[in-house]
Amino acid sequence: MLLSEEIELPCGLRLPNRLCKAAMAENLAPGPDHKPNQKSVTAYGQWADGGWGMILTGNVQISDAHLGGPGDVAILSHASKDPSPETKEVWKTWAATCQRSGTPTIVQLFRQDNRASPVKLNFGAGILDKLAATLLFGTPREMTIEEISGEGGVVDQFVEAAKQSFEAGFKGIELHGAHGYLLAQFLSPLTNLRTDEFGGTPAKRAEIVLRVIRAVREATSKEFCIGIKMNSVDAASSESLDDVIAQIRLVAECGIDFIEISGGSYENPRMMVGDGTAAPPANVKKSTALRESFFLEFAQTVRKEFPQLVLMVTGGFRTRIGMEEALKSGGCDLIGIGRPATVKPKLPKEIILNTSEVPDERASVALVPYQAPWLVKKFPLKLVGTGAANMQWAGQITRMGDGLEPSASLLETTV
Template sequence: MAENLAPGPDHKPNQKSVSAYGQWADGGWGMILTGNVQVSDVHLGGPGDVAIPSHASQTPSPETKEAWKTWAATCQRSGTPTIVQLCHPGRQSPAGISNRSFFAKTIAPSPVPLNFGPSILERLAASLLFGTPHEMTVEEISGEGGVVDQFVEAARQSFEAGFKGIELHGAHGYLLAQFLSPLTNHRTDSFGGTPAKRAEVVLRTIRAIRAATSPTFCIGIKLNSVDAATSESLSDVMAQIRLVAGCGIDFIEISGGSYENPLMMSADRDKEHGAARELFPGVRAGCAQGFPRLVLMVTGGFRTRIGMEQALESGGCDLIGIGRPATVKPKLPKEIILNTRDVPDERASVALTPYQAPWVVKHFPLKMVGLGASTMHYGAQIKRMGDGLEPVDR
């Protein structure tokens, strides 16, 4: 769901952003959640990411402020509240696409390089594209102009532009997820060593954003459950969710995957998983039992009105996130899912045509290439929307 519509050097929302989000704005959605907005233009996830200048001295220009206000107003012109997803890729920022030199290191809580696999090609790709990250100092994390400040500045800019809230991206292997996970956080200071200390950067960020915005400004977070494969790691995840919930977070979205284990790109996400919602069962059950008032969002696999209603009625989640179908049918709620007058339950669905990657892509010896091809297809539909064209389902 990365738009890649805002190329450098300024990486601000533009007419293509307005055109694409305008189609979603009129679609009858309960909420719009933007694609990644990077809190640092020195560390991008993609070359066309919307991004905030990294240094506090680089205050947004009047033109940038106006572009953000136009984007917010367009998203919400039909009354749909819009949340900005804030992200820092950390060690998952490829070389050559950001406002940093090609040889400058990525950053992470610990110097743990990406591991795509054991083959020479996989190791070479990880080394050339990402390298071994620089272990962040405490000052780079929580000092003046550090990562916490960068998230706060991005949230403040979103607030001043008129957006209704932000979601911190703490999943999919990005920087906040790197801090939360013992696989990538080997620190023994105030930002690592225990589940609580690994969550400290997130807690400080939430509190600082709340202080810099408004009590009515929505703050959500997307968290990974991919590490919760054992009861021990599940208990760590639940301990961190308890701390996050105690900060007064407004909603939590449960997801899974990273560049090393890209579950979020899996073809299984194009299949409805049924009323039981087998996605992330341990974390969902833990949230339901331990935090019954916590608003829980689950994204991935929802394709029918009946399936969505059953998931909500069963208590499996409180909010339903829809990604890929929205790139093909930007007015899906208005035209199908919520259109009970004209579309009966048995026809209230969206079936995506299974993506068939070219043979050379399918058999390429890098797993990320094959999985990324499907993601790029849906990204291409957003680009069509940005160009004022109708998206297509192959």
């Protein structure tokens, strides 16, 4: 079974199997220090013992001045170049806990910004949609070159966060270049209207990512894993497939260890569909394998261009059969599991890889469709609905951080 086979990444990191606990918003590390804490350690202890091939942490902000949520783990801006002994110790404890059973753990790094160019967020054509975009986010100011690549700028912030992860004992980092976050803003022609060294062509739009990869590699080790999450091209996107392939080629040539294929943004939240929040894309094939994965079709396109690239696909997988067939299709090498990991933190050990006790027809985890409250259903702003659905799964992680068993009420069927 391919799912249970070891895989070696280009940096030399060996993953014991192909199942990866995907990154999710956790909200476990409130301010003012935003350090991983006992709740982080307790939650990750459950995943650590679950038999995963790789664990991706929830997104870690490279600057506490740009938080995605009030409970993000974040690097303190005023102390990023010299973390305190206490900060170093809690990071080491977190890393050791994540990896106590031998599962390599990767820290996902990102920055919550919308400043590649002065482009407003677009939640829709409705009056409330436009009002929310204006009142909540306004029109962003375009980031200067100094803020990007100067001392203490974005590139430096990613490097310092990667160094802190490296020194703590984590096995690598993943750059979040999808879902409308800052790196995704630079990669996309919809949000990057620049005409300087960081915009104007697919290659220039990818320049910030390439600089981060090179700088992180130089500041850490050739054995330190560097991955990136990137958006797919789909029917809901006006981005050119050729442009995205060109950017992937540049990233691959820069020495990336794996690329995770995802999709969507907070304007078009395809990464949040499923489990009753929305229907899968209409152009996804109806076979079990491809129906389960939202982004596998694009990954197969990437595979044709880059046969040696290690690809991870996250989104929608629920059965052993679907996961195994996705690997057999050649579209991906690694399977990312998000929401099911919040209700079954030991999903690999107990179900998916447990072939001696769980036959294929029963090796699945189906989640109860999210039932939005009446007021949320009636609210015309679509972001409210997706945000409320996401909170349900964040609540599961909170339970794990409190040392409680995940709520079985969110499981529709399981073994």
